[in-house]
Amino acid sequence: xxxxxxxxxxxxxxxxxxxxxxxxxxxxxxxxxxxxxxxxxxxxxxxxxxxxxxxxxxxxxxxxxxxxxxxxxxxxxxxxxxxxxxxxxxxxxxxxxxxxxxxx
Numbered sequence: 047x048x049x050x051x052x053x054x055x056x057x058x059x060x061x062x063x064x065x066x067x068x069x070x071x072x073x074x075x076x077x078x079x080x081x082x083x084x085x086x087x088x089x090x091x092x093x094x095x096x097x098x099x100x101x102x103x104x105x106x107x108x109x110x111x112x113x114x115x116x117x118x119x120x121x122x123x124x125x126x127x128x129x130x131x132x133x134x135x136x137x138x139x140x141x142x143x144x145x146x147x148x149x150x
Contacts, residue, residue: 056084058101072100 059069059080066084070077073096080097083089089097098105108116 050086052084052086055097055101055103058103059084062101064101069097069100073097074100 059066064072066080067077070080073080073093075093075096079089079093083094083097095105
């Protein structure tokens with residue numbers, strides 16, 4: 047894999063707009079554990095699972111021999127996804143006042 051698990055977790059936390067302290071609070075762990083892990087340090091598996099759950103990340107064990115295939119499949123799926131512009135909630139649920147209600 048190109049990026050380490052530490053980098054992936056940090057990138058996910060930042061993508062969610064969370065500080066280390068907020069990620070720790072959501073995980074029920076200490077902020078220093080988040081910091082230690084993101085810098086490449088070791089944490090227990092239970093701590094990592096709590097952090098992953100709080101960041102809505104799924105940890106999947108994949109045999110080493112299949113890792114490149116899985117990564118390739120995920121990358122292809124990401125690349126093939128339509129790039130429609132993201133709509134805001136207001137746009138998504140916009141009510142049009144100028145339309146007459148139907149009588150049917």
